[in-house]
Amino acid sequence: MLFEDDRVAFVGDTLFAMGCGRLFEGTPQQMHRSLQRLMDLALDTALYCGHEYTLANARFAAHAEPGNSAIADRLERTAAMRERGEITLPTSVAEERATNPFVRASDWQEFARLRAEKDSFRS
Numbered sequence: 055m056l057f058e059d060d061r062v063a064f065v066g067d068t069l070f071a072m073g074c075g076r077l078f079e080g081t082p083q084q085m086h087r088s089l090q091r092l093m094d095l096a097l098d099t100a101l102y103c104g105h106e107y108t109l110a111n112a113r114f115a116a117h118a119e120p121g122n123s124a125i126a127d128r129l130e131r132t133a134a135m136r137e138r139g140e141i142t143l144p145t146s147v148a149e150e151r152a153t154n155p156f157v158r159a160s161d162w163q164e165f166a167r168l169r170a171e172k173d174s175f176r177s
């Protein structure tokens with residue numbers, strides 16, 4: 055659900071901070087397209103995700119993109135926030151574009167490969 059004038063979107067279980075939902079009924083192509091549509095929103099749009107999965111997602115993101123310093127920084131910040139019992143949401147389009155490997159995937163095939171890898175990833 056999108057409130058475009060207010061720059062707010064409730065994204066349910068499609069996108070999580072630094073991650074995305076599992077594929078149950080849809081195809082990787084559909085999920086990739088849904089994520090790309092969200093990333094076309096204004097950069098300062100606040101994204102409210104359905105679950106607080108940021109820390110586990112950050113660990114996978116650091117594994118998927120070891121050279122990405124924005125991911126390394128966010129992993130560190132997220133770990134500190136969770137240590138203090140703080141909520142890491144909402145996120146934003148700008149933050150996800152910089153640190154979410156699933157939206158940064160160049161095409162749906164790369165997205166599908168990441169999604170499959172994440173399904174069996176133990177941090």
Ligand SMILES: [Fe+2]
Binds near residue numbers: 067104105
């Ligand atoms: Fe859920």
